[in-house]
Amino acid sequence: MGLARLVDEADMRVLTAQLQSADSVALLRLAMNVFGLLFLWRVFGSHVSATVMIGWSVALIGAVAISALLIHRRKIGAGGVPQARDLRRHALTGLLHGLVWAACMTLFSRGEGAEHLVALWTLISCIMVCGAISYAATPLAAIAFLVPCIVGLSAMFDGETLLPLRALATSYALSLLVGCLIYARTFARQHSTTVQLAEQTEVVSLLLREYEQGASDWLWQTDALRRISGVSQRFAESVGMTPQALEGAPLVQVLAGAGWESGRFASSLHSLADHLKRRESFSNLALPVDVQGRTRWLELSASPRYDDNGNFQGFRGVGSDITIQRESADKIAQLARFDTLTGLPNRAHLRDALDQAMADTGNRRPGCAFLMLDLDRFKAINDSLGHQVGDQLLSQVAQRLRHVCGGAGFCGRIGGDEFGVVIARIDDDRAVARLSIAIIDALSAPYQIDQHVLHVGASVGSAVSPIDGHQSESIIRSADLALYRAKDEGGGVHCPYEPQLHAKAEERQRLEQALREALEKDQLHLLYQPVVDATSGVITGFEALARWTHPELGPIPPSKFVPVAEEARLIGPIGEWVLRTACREAMRWPAHIRVAVNVSAEQLHQSNFISAVINALAQSGLDARRLELEVTESVFMHEDDGALRVLDQLQAMGIQLSLDDFGTGYSSLGYLSRTRFNTIKIDRSFVVGAAHNTPENLAIIRAVVTLAESLGMSTTAEGVETATELDMVRRLGCKKVQGYYYGRPMLPQDAARLFPDPPAQACAVG
Incomplete structure (x- = not known):
């Protein structure tokens, strides 16, 4: 049509054929227009005013001139290379001719008798036929010419008495238009097919030239007796012989080599012999061939060939040396093992x-x-x-x-x-x-x-x-x-x-699945254990402790489900839930009460941990200074600074840091000098030992308290359950106490009842 941009070489060739077809009938259009002009002057010259006749004639001559000018410019411009716009310009000339002849129908049919109307219709029908023929290969130009003519027919056969003639003439013109479109479609398809066939022929010729000149594959053929004929140089080189020696030699014998006499050759060669005997096609048949003491691998494909009378002429096929590929495949197989x-x-x-x-x-x-x-x-x-x-x-x-x-x-x-x-x-x-x-x-x-x-x-x-x-x-x-x-x-x-190992593994798998469901179904809950001032007994904060009650298994202790959560990579989602829940619950307590949340080493090494803490604080509205994060010495196992950087960022936000279970793990004193913790928590095992006056435990607690005071840190004694243990940690200088003596882990509503309403003052317990 010429309305879209040319896409490929095929489009260019079809466009060229369209314009060449239009140019070949340009003289026909010119001759028909001249004939029509003379006919109108001869028939209507005495019945139509000279002004109308001259004006219309000038318009027709102008349209013809414009058409000739556009053809001339196209041939001398753009190096003779046609463009899509040339089809649009050609359609413009068709539109001009259509408008001129539509004006003729309108002007020359007014007030004339039936004899003149018949003469005018005869001329117009010839003009439309000629136009349809000349514009048939260019559908846009055909539409541009015939549509104005169809409109002009309505003006020419105006009146109720001429309605049948108008319908007949319009149908005639529409038939010409449809015929033009069908012809144009067929014309384009034929030329596209011709282009494709030419390209395919060129590709086949190129491939054949490559085979002859430098391809790694080679052609081979046999006669009806399975003897090699038309030997190529490359085939001869592949089997280590000369073309002269191969010509007329049995194919199977050549490929069998020294094994021909003994009959010991590869099974694939037996397969080749069977295909040749049964005259069957075969492809990609790999054959080992002994060439000058070295085994080479050849791959053959072939089909039987027959003459026009159906007589068997032998086989023709292609072969290639796949020795390198075969050795590479063997090496890859070795590497795979x-x-x-x-x-x-x-x-x-x-x-x-x-x-x-x-x-x-x-x-x-x-x-x-x-x-x-x-x-x-x-x-x-x-x-x-x-x-x-x-x-x-x-x-x-x-x-x-x-x-x-x-x-x-x-x-x-x-x-x-x-x-x-x-x-x-x-x-x-x-x-x-x-x-x-x-x-x-x-x-x-x-x-x-x-x-x-x-x-x-x-x-x-x-x-x-x-x-x-x-x-x-x-x-x-x-x-x-x-x-x-x-x-x-x-x-x-x-x-x-041992069989119980499998049972334990299955139990752990079931526990992991149940833990995933617990996280999805909100089966986890938090308990809060008070942390009090060792001297006054006033509550300073709570430690949030995750608990899990399974609907069928009942309460599952943290010592059992936390290791599973860490191995199953669930500690991150659980930790985020604990953070959000603890921060939200802490908003019900007085403004000076902190909440402590345990953080695992895996959480500190997660890239989104900082954002999770920020989101928990933002959603709850909790002041960052009221949040205390507890970490153990295990976060410093790996020799990297990632955990230190995260802790520094948290402390810069105002969050309190606590080193939990100090002395039971790696005793990373070097990290105490690089990361400033707010609190060091002394494990219950030392508290129990010191209460029994064990010298080692007493010395450890004194050393930890002294170390913490010298570094400006506080100390919390964990697991204090008796008055004797409380007196001991007070004497040793611990600042805060946590344990059953002051309160067991409690529900959030019980923790909130420990404070007056509204919360304005601290509360002493125990």
């Missing part, structure tokens, strides 16, 4: 070895065994000294493991610092334990890497078939559970699988 760092079999290879061992032993008791071992303290070395040292350490571990196992077991690397050993057959009841202890001893010896002497240990879990499982997957899972137990016992030990 072995660990690239240690050279040991990888997880998949271990699994296959275990499957084979279980198949060989069957139901024999005991059958085979699988050991899963994990390095102790490897992560600390990897984090502190870098992955390069860690990789060297793993390589040395692999060497020791390979040496220890020897012929006793098939060892491999599962991933990370986890390894596995398959004992294919157990002939001695102590064999598993003996090999496990030998592995632990060997891997626990010092390692010398660069300038570092490194010490790591190993933990081993084992499972035996078919006692601990009838499938490899169940054996591996049982060994993993046993390893988990060995790690829980402190590492450096071997633990065999």
Whole structure:
């Protein structure tokens, strides 16, 4: 149509064909317009005023001139390259001609007799036919010419008596228009198909030229007797022979090489011979061929060929040398079975070895065994000294493991610092334990890497078939559970699988699922334990303690569900809920009462923890100075400054910081000098020991109080339950006390009742 921008080369070629078709009939349009002009002067010259005749004639001549001018400009402009706008300009000439002849119908049909009307219709019908023919390849121009003519017919056959003639003439003109559009559609499709065929022919020719000039593939063919014919140089080079020697030689014999006489050749060559015998097409058939003492791989594809009479002429196909690809595939398969760092079999290879061992032993008791071992303290070395040292350490571990196992077991690397050993057959009841202890001893010896002497240990879990499982997957899972137990016992030990381990794992899984549902269904709640001034007994704050009451299992202690939450990565969502709830509840207390919330190490290392604290304060309206966050020394286990930066940001906001359970973990005194805590909490174990006058515990509490006072920090004694313990911590200088002596953890409404209404003064309890 010429209304859209040209998209590709095909559009350009169709446009060129349209304009060429229009130009080829330009003389026809000119001749018909001249004939029409002469006819009108001859028939209507004496019946129409000279002014009208001259004016109309000038308009017709102008339209013809404009058409010729546009054609001339198009041919000399833009380097002869047609554009979409050329179709629109061509349509403009059609519109001008249509308007001129519509004016003719209107002007020359007024007041004339039937004889002149018939003459005018005869001329107009010829003009429309000629226009439809000349504009047929350009649909926009055809529409522009015929639509004004259709409008002019209404003026020419005006009146009720001429209504049938008007309908007939209009139908005639519409038929011409529809015919033009159909022809234009067919014209465009034919030329598009021609363009596509030309492009495909060009591509085929290009591919054939590439085959002849430099492609890695080559063409081959045989005659009806399966002898090679028309040998290409590349085919001859692939089999290590000359084209002359190959010409007329049997294809199968050439590919079989030295194995032809003995009949010992690859099964794929038998398959090729069968295809040739049955005259069947085949593709991508890989064949090993001995070429000058080296095995090369050729890939052949071919189809049978027949002459016009259906007589079999042989095979024609394509071949390629895939030796490099085949060797690469073999190498990839090798890499897929072995660990690239240690050279040991990888997880998949271990699994296959275990499957084979279980198949060989069957139901024999005991059958085979699988050991899963994990390095102790490897992560600390990897984090502190870098992955390069860690990789060297793993390589040395692999060497020791390979040496220890020897012929006793098939060892491999599962991933990370986890390894596995398959004992294919157990002939001695102590064999598993003996090999496990030998592995632990060997891997626990010092390692010398660069300038570092490194010490790591190993933990081993084992499972035996078919006692601990009838499938490899169940054996591996049982060994993993046993390893988990060995790690829980402190590492450096071997633990065999026991049925209760599976029960504990299932219980933990059920507990994790129940905990997720509890978080979704709001089954958790908070209790608040008072923190009081050691001297006056006045409440200074509360510690928020998360509790969980399952609708079926009943109360579940924090010591049971908190470790599950940490392992299942639920401690973050639970911690955010505790923060929001505690801050909201603290708004019911007097303005000087703080609320303390425990924060895990995982929360401090989460990127959104600061924003979670800010949102909790903003939603509740709680002053940041009334919020106290309690952390344990475990947050400083990793050698990074991420936790320190987070604590510094929190303190800059005015939030109070408390170091919980001080002295029971890592005693990171260095962090006390780098992070200013507001409070140090003394664990109950020291309080109980000091109450019994244990010298060590008394000394520890005195040291902590002295340290805190020198650093400008307060101290809180936890777990104070008796008057004797209270008197002792007072004498030792503790500032605040928390424990059953002053109050057990209570519901939020009970905590709120401890204060007058409205809250204006502190409340002493106990």
